[in-house]
Amino acid sequence: MRAAITALALVLFLSHVSISDDSSKFTMIVKVEKIKIESIELKDTKLSDAVNLIRDLCKKADPEGKGLNISFIAPKDDKGKTIDPVISDITLTNIPLKDLLRYVCEATGMTFKVDEFAVMIMPKKMAGDKMETRSYKVRPDVVDSIAEKDKNVSKDKP
Numbered sequence: 001m002r003a004a005i006t007a008l009a010l011v012l013f014l015s016h017v018s019i020s021d022d023s024s025k026f027t028m029i030v031k032v033e034k035i036k037i038e039s040i041e042l043k044d045t046k047l048s049d050a051v052n053l054i055r056d057l058c059k060k061a062d063p064e065g066k067g068l069n070i071s072f073i074a075p076k077d078d079k080g081k082t083i084d085p086v087i088s089d090i091t092l093t094n095i096p097l098k099d100l101l102r103y104v105c106e107a108t109g110m111t112f113k114v115d116e117f118a119v120m121i122m123p124k125k126m127a128g129d130k131m132e133t134r135s136y137k138v139r140p141d142v143v144d145s146i147a148e149k150d151k152n153v154s155k156d157k158p
Contacts, residue, residue: 072121
């Protein structure tokens with residue numbers, strides 16, 4: 001009974017928060033709130049390994065047995081080389097996934113975002129919410145003219 005009241009309160013609360021009108025994103029947010037990880041110990045663990053472990057633990061803890069798609073964008077150093085941050089020591093029991101993700105992100109200088117299809121862990125300095133998609137209408141003859149020019153350029157090259 002108490003779990004049902006808690007779930008109802010969570011749904012009512014989240015319905016008043018401006019998350020998104022997209023129901024699949026709402027479902028992911030609720031799932032991240034609901035899943036509890038029984039136990040996890042991360043000592044000198046690379047973030048990539050921690051993400052794989054969390055993914056497996058989510059699948060075990062998910063009542064549907066599906067788990068969540070959790071991925072991350074690795075940060076880069078000053079020279080542009082990808083680095084895999086190391087978690088020195090995190091040991092937790094009976095913790096909600098949302099809190100576990102927060103602790104892991106704090107320990108590695110990352111942040112996380114719940115999307116409609118996945119939980120994305122990314123560097124804090126990345127503009128995750130500012131990404132936008134643009135599409136442009138192009139007349140079909142423009143594509144043909146580009147292809148024709150490309151064909152002519154390849155003929156000119158020895």
